[in-house]
Amino acid sequence: MSESVTDGPQELELGTLDLRPALEAVLMVADQPLDHLTLAQAVGHPPPDVEKALSELAQEYTDQERGFELRNVGGGWRYFTREAYASAVERFVLDGQQARLTQAALETLAVVAYRQPVSRSRVSAIRGVNVDGVVRTLVTRGLVEEAGIDAESGAILYRTSSYFLERMGLADLSQLPDIAPMLPEIEDMDDSDWTESVRSVDDEPIPEAEDPPSDPSTSD
DSSP, rough: OOOOOTTTEEEOOOOSSSSSHHHHHHHHSSSOOBBBBHHHHHSOOOOHEEEEEEHHHHHHHHTTTTTTEEEEEEEEEEEEOOGHHHHHHHHHHHHHHSSOOOHHHHHHHHHHHOOOOEEHHHHHHHHOOOOOHHHHHHHHHTSEEEEEETTTTTEEEEEEHHHHHHHHHHGGGGGGSSSSSSSGGGGGOHHHHHHHHHHHHTOOOOOOTTTTTOOGGGGO
């Protein structure tokens, strides 16, 4: 009879999963090296069997010349990109850094720029949607960075980076253009006011320097 572990309302049956696929599934989501004891507990197999399977998987990936490899580093096992294919990974990462920002990212970046330092929850309240993923993208792109902790809520605050100024061609934040000259001062506006002001310019076209000029022959 298989051993079971109760976790809340669900009961996980251990010892019934195929060892190798189970190890691959756990290693795929790991963000740090995992030792064979931790993996054995996760997949429900004896540690000696897990240790043997890990070594066999690592050798199998090498024999098959996979684009990734399984290494034992720092006392634990983790997937790594194989060095022979590093150029493909580098090209993918660099192309992603140069890709255009989505409309959601541009709107979030604008809120951070004009309300900084600001927390993610504050930005979410202004935009009316969850912005956690978008903020992570902006941080990854180097356009936004952490700016300390809010004393009252303990939330992480964010601000635009020096790279943001460089990309915008600004010497400092005082050169940011006015959102709308006739609007009240930003500091005097509550979140609902901000939301309405953002919506009021949603239909305005956003100039894109990279777009090719239109063909005059296609115009009416």
